[in-house]
Amino acid sequence: MSVTGPSSLNSLSLQLYSVRNALDEDLAGTLARVAEIGYQQVECSYKLFSRGPEVASALRDSGLSVATFTSSLVDTDHEAIFAAAVSLGATAVIDTYIPEEFWTSEEDVDRIAGHLNRAAVGAAAHGLRVGYHNHWWELERQFAGKSALELLVDKVRPEVVLEIDAYWVAVGGADPVAVVRNFGDRVRFLHLKDGPISRDNLEQRPAGQGRLPIDAILAAAPQVEVGAVEFDEYDGDIFEGIAASHAFLSQRLPGAAV
Template sequence: MALQSLSLQLYSVRHALDDDLPGTLARVAEIGYRQVEASHKLYARGPELARAVREHGFGVPTFTSPLVALPGREVPDVEEVFAAARELGATAVIDTYIPEEHWTSRADVATIAAGLNAAAEHGLRVGYHNHWWELERRFDGRTALEVLADDLRPEVVLEIDVYWVAVGGEDVLALLDRLGDRVRFLHLKDGPISRDNTQQLPAGRGKLPIDEIIATTPQVEAGAVEFDEYAGDIFEGIAASFDYLRPRTAA
């Protein structure tokens, strides 16, 4: 079984993007990536992102932005977010980071689910991306992430960061099996299973069972390479992940 498609989360090269967005996306294309996961924050800087996406023919299966308004959390105009996603050709808008302090109770989870469900009324699919705390936090013996999934509308999807699942103490394959078809996108990073972001490694060089993860998620539409940090040259890191995952990708 192979990934349906391979993408790069542009957060991985954010520092290079700050210095030279067109040049960075040119390097990403030279490595071989044909899809990227872009963000509203990056899009809102100006027309360079959309221009570079068109120039290099990138697909943008997923577009990220805060969607759920919570105390102390700024959310951009949701209509503008979805308009930007449509311009880039995205099929889903993913809320990628709801901080740990908003996951303290079952009521917190219900509030997050309600926000995601409301965002799903804007015409594109909506999704949520996990970190480790949604796995560490448990309610009635179940992870907060699974409790969230129960509260979501059927069309709201999950983008599972498999590394953070492992850091959160869960068996990655077992969790993916329990979540089933709700999982439509993956974030693929590797490493020693540590919260120290500088220890993250290219896919295939750490402790995650990448091949088994791919085999157990045939419904996944895109796997996105991501590094929160990288101790080496980030372009070498994303190239190493590409070289490992491309033979495991159908298109």
């Protein structure tokens, strides 16, 4: 039996990586604080889930549902990952990090697409979708006149979806509004942070406090199911940061308000 239910359309979530240090110190207390801020959903990783059954229990006790689940899908035990995702009620498993050194050629893109395609077939048997989340290098790297991310989308199965990190798109030199619009229905999830458009993670800011055109991005992607607040790092109190993002985005995602 799943712990949680599926996410609602146009809803707001929190990528729990943002509060990873607090989770290490106090799992239950951190999740309770996330819920107190107003979040109803989170994005949970297989790494966190693997800490043990206390994770599912703490999520249940906090009232947080799991909108999306993240894990590497390259050379991993897909069955264990998919079983974990189903147990938490997630509808998609997203590979959120294939390092820059693995994107050096079209052949690299072919290999990555192959991994995602195999995962997608296995995921479907569990009622799940597979997705991919970008960083800047998939936009910055160009092959045959296309970005590596565009080539990847050309090569993966049609049911493979995207979780677009709009900030990293901009850091990679692309227009996030155009990218979201051009990929259309492939974009089912967003990561939303803000800042000066810099690779320095400590410069990341809450949504609405930087240069990212968040309103235009959301307008370009009405099909997006969940927008997830995320900070890779934060130079301040992370709970204040995720609260500021929630306050800004809950006015823009109709399913987010409490």
